[in-house]
Amino acid sequence: MTTQERLEQAIHGTGPMRLSEQVKLVFLLSLPAIMSNLVDIVMSYIDASMVGSLGAHASASIGLVSTSMWLFGGLCAAIASGFSVQVAHLFGAGDKEKANDVVRQAFIAALVIGLVIGAVALSISAKLPIWLGGGEDIIDDSRRYFQLFAVALPIHIITFLMSSMLRCSGNMKFPSMVYILVCILDVVFNFFLIFPTRQVGIGSLAFTCPGMGLGVLGAAWGTLLAWLTGTLILLYYISFRSKELRLSFHGRCRPERRMLKKAWKIGSPIGMERVISCAAQITSTMIVAPLGTVAIAANAFGITIESLCYMPGYGIGDAATTLVGQSIGAQRPDLIRRFSVIALALGVGAMSLLAVVMYIFAPNLMTLMTPDLGVRQLTTDVLRIEAWAEPLFATSIVCYSIFVGMGKTLNPSFIQLGSIWLVRIPLAAALAGTMGLKGVWIAMAIELCVRGVVMLIRLIYKLRNGNKQDNNKTN
Numbered sequence: 041m042t043t044q045e046r047l048e049q050a051i052h053g054t055g056p057m058r059l060s061e062q063v064k065l066v067f068l069l070s071l072p073a074i075m076s077n078l079v080d081i082v083m084s085y086i087d088a089s090m091v092g093s094l095g096a097h098a099s100a101s102i103g104l105v106s107t108s109m110w111l112f113g114g115l116c117a118a119i120a121s122g123f124s125v126q127v128a129h130l131f132g133a134g135d136k137e138k139a140n141d142v143v144r145q146a147f148i149a150a151l152v153i154g155l156v157i158g159a160v161a162l163s164i165s166a167k168l169p170i171w172l173g174g175g176e177d178i179i180d181d182s183r184r185y186f187q188l189f190a191v192a193l194p195i196h197i198i199t200f201l202m203s204s205m206l207r208c209s210g211n212m213k214f215p216s217m218v219y220i221l222v223c224i225l226d227v228v229f230n231f232f233l234i235f236p237t238r239q240v241g242i243g244s245l246a247f248t249c250p251g252m253g254l255g256v257l258g259a260a261w262g263t264l265l266a267w268l269t270g271t272l273i274l275l276y277y278i279s280f281r282s283k284e285l286r287l288s289f290h291g292r293c294r295p296e297r298r299m300l301k302k303a304w305k306i307g308s309p310i311g312m313e314r315v316i317s318c319a320a321q322i323t324s325t326m327i328v329a330p331l332g333t334v335a336i337a338a339n340a341f342g343i344t345i346e347s348l349c350y351m352p353g354y355g356i357g358d359a360a361t362t363l364v365g366q367s368i369g370a371q372r373p374d375l376i377r378r379f380s381v382i383a384l385a386l387g388v389g390a391m392s393l394l395a396v397v398m399y400i401f402a403p404n405l406m407t408l409m410t411p412d413l414g415v416r417q418l419t420t421d422v423l424r425i426e427a428w429a430e431p432l433f434a435t436s437i438v439c440y441s442i443f444v445g446m447g448k449t450l451n452p453s454f455i456q457l458g459s460i461w462l463v464r465i466p467l468a469a470a471l472a473g474t475m476g477l478k479g480v481w482i483a484m485a486i487e488l489c490v491r492g493v494v495m496l497i498r499l500i501y502k503l504r505n506g507n508k509q510d511n512n513k514t515n
Contacts, residue, residue: 059378066359066382072216074355074390090230091259096337096412098256101181103340104174104329107321109189112161113196114314119153120200122307125365125447126299127285128208132369136284143205143278143285145295146303147198154197161190172322173329181256188260195264195271202274202287208362209284214277222270229265233258306447313453320460327472328480335477338418341409342481345419346426348405349398352390353434356383357441364445377503380442384496387438388431395430398423422481429485432492439495443502451498459491 091098123146130139169182203215236253239246252258278287328339360383367375398405402423406416436456443452464487471479 062378063382063386066356066363066379066386069210069212069359069362070352070356070383070386072212072355074352090227090234091256093411094234094255096333096410096415097177098181099340099410099415100333100336101169101174101178101256102185102259103336103343104169104172104178104182104325105186105189106340106343107318107325108168108172108186110321111315111318112157112190112193114318115157115311116154116193116197117200117204118307118311118314119150119197119303120204120307121310121444121449122303122305123150123201123299124204124208125306125361125444126302127205128362128365128445129369129447131209131284132366132372134370139209140286140288141291141296142299143287144289144291144293145299146201146205147287148293149295149300149303150197150201151194154194157197158190158193161193162187165190173326175333178333184257185260188257188264192264192267195267199267199271199274202271202278205285206274206278206282207358208365210362210366211282211284212358212362214282215274218270218273218277221273222266225266225269226262229262230259233262302447306444306449309449309453310444313449313456316457317460320465323465324468324480324484327468328477331472331476334412334414334418337410337412337415338422338477339480341406341415341419342422342426345398345402345405345409345423349391349394349427349430350433350437352394353387353437354441356387356390357438359383360438360441361445364442365447368446376446380499380503383442384435384438387434391434391437392431395427398430399427418477421478425478425481426485429488433488435492436488436495439492439499442499446502448502452495455494455498456491459487459494463487463490 091102123142126142127139130136130142165183165187168186169179172182174182203218206212206215232250233252233254234256235249235251235258237251238249240249254261275287278285325336325339328335360379363379363383364376367373367379402420403416406419409419410416440452440456443449464483467483467486468480471483473479475482
């Protein structure tokens with residue numbers, strides 16, 4: 041039995057489903073996303089080490105604008121969520137024809153929005169590194185890197201949309217395979233674009249490897265080309281091969297007001313949260329920037345390596361969004377509660393285990409990332425601070441994904457915003473002056489713990505009191 045068949049049996053089956061079968065279903069739905077995230081992390085490490093081999097200045101030039109990239113990427117993901125959650129609800133209600141209408145109209149809407157977002161990002165790219173407080177030695181590379189990212193934003197939003205919709209229909213495998221391919225291609229393209237033509241030795245063999253020698257700009261081009269390839273594959277699959285959803289332009293292409301209104305209701309709180317959260321992260325970058333190039337590079341490496349821990353949390357969160365979304369459409373509050381508890385237990389368990397791994401092996405990971413001893417030591421110190429917060433970070437990730445599946449994103453978004461702006465930023469500003477980058481990461485760890493506790497309390501309240509009323513309003 042395929043995972044999609046197990047999902048349909050769980051949501052629409054007439055008989056009860058054993059706890060062990062529900063746990064297995066959550067695991068099977070999570071596994072492809074976790075594996076793609078794992079490959080993404082490994083490739084990010086390789087990507088970062090490639091740039092890191094050029095020196096701390098190259099790493100800092102990308103790290104300076106990374107939070108701004110998350111801001112625009114987060115907007116794209118929020119727009120995709122606004123449409124894809126509707127697909128999950130329609131699949132749960134058994135209305136696949138209407139789900140395909142959403143796919144077609146959402147594609148048009150997302151493409152237009154992506155072009156607008158990309159134009160906005162491009163318009164600020166020249167001044168952004170200066171606004172963020174970057175030094176003269178990294179401004180030019182940061183500017184060029186962000187400009188290519190801005191050009192790729194329409195590609196990103198279509199990729200997020202297609203993969204998210206397939207996942208919400210129950211197809212976790214194919215989007216995950218595409219993401220794995222994108223990560224591998226990113227590294228391959230970087231290998232030829234970042235470095236100049238050079239002699240490469242493998243054992244006793246030596247050969248001349250061609251290269252463009254573009255440095256930081258080569259990393260940007262490698263990422264753009266990899267994402268473009270993945271987008272084209274997803275579009276081909278969903279247009280001609282997918283059994284769950286089909287992108288076809290036979291029918292109404294102009295987005296319906298009702299669908300757009302629903303997308304706005306679901307996606308706008310997520311987008312608002314992403315914008316304000318990333319604004320807070322940008323503020324954190326501005327707090328880190330005066331600490332020097334080593335601190336900027338260590339901060340960027342720390343964020344990259346920490347993703348090892350939260351990789352399973354987001355994979356399990358994707359599964360929770362699908363399961364809860366389809367349970368909402370099928371009006372099964374019993375399944376909403378059960379799948380929420382299972383997803384939380386798996387998410388917290390997995391991220392706690394990886395936090396231990398990160399704490400122990402942080403120095404070993406850093407030897408692969410950069411030859412700079414100062415950056416290595418500082419990154420190791422901040423990662424060991426962050427490891428203590430990972431269990432409650434897992435709680436916040438999975439809880440938020442459950443709320444997305446419910447289509448109830450406003451209050452969770454306010455929780456995230458409040459914790460970041462009322463806890464993280466004031467603490468980071470206060471501690472950076474005396475403790476440097478370690479103080480910034482202590483503030484981050486405290487904030488993640490606060491966020492996880494408040495998010496869990498909100499979810500418990502919602503599961504106990506809110507599902508019956510929500511199901512009566514669904515569709």
